[in-house]
Amino acid sequence: MTENLQTSIRLRLTLKPGMAIGPGKVAILRSIQETGSISAAGRLIGMSYKRSWQLVDSLNNMFEGPLVQTSKGGQHGGGARLTPLGEKVLALYERILDNTLLAIAPDLRTLKQLSAPSSNC
């Protein structure tokens, strides 16, 4: 099998009651790291401007400090970048995802092999 197992798993981690990090928040962090802007980051992953900001706000309040730093001004309304803590949290989540894939790959392949040939659910 040559399929990319990375796209087969969605992992949501609850850090405290009501405080979780999962695929949506991680996608916007990755995209901000790549684009240097919250609005561009949202566009890149097909997430609305409002939703992108909501997730950034949430992320900035979930940890011991902000994960995303924004700067005002400029033609496109300023930029955004990950703080050192943001880089650290993103790297931790990416490593968690990689280690999950390594740990479950054989069983995930077995599950896939047991699944029906086409989707009707």
Added chain:
Amino acid sequence: MTENLQTSIRLRLTLKPGMAIGPGKVAILRSIQETGSISAAGRLIGMSYKRSWQLVDSLNNMFEGPLVQTSKGGQHGGGARLTPLGEKVLALYERILDNTLLAIAPDLRTLKQLSAPSSNC
């Protein structure tokens, strides 16, 4: 730390496009295994009767055979039990979850330590 990390992760596995298994479907499988009835299984985990049946229908169409076998009749509308394939799929998912926890426990603890003292998101 003595907290139960098991409750900190939610893992959703896409087996084919549009065909996924995650915490909801696994919860109803576990509960049917325990109670021997779809309606009792739903009640046990606070899932509506309609939703429980929907998930069972979906599960029964997702794999190469049904995971749940129902029998008609009786005062309470018949029983339900996991087929051998259902037992196999549930055991595989449980092992995947256990192996995920083993693989990520140190990083997950680090992430929790970086999270804010109380939830405001």
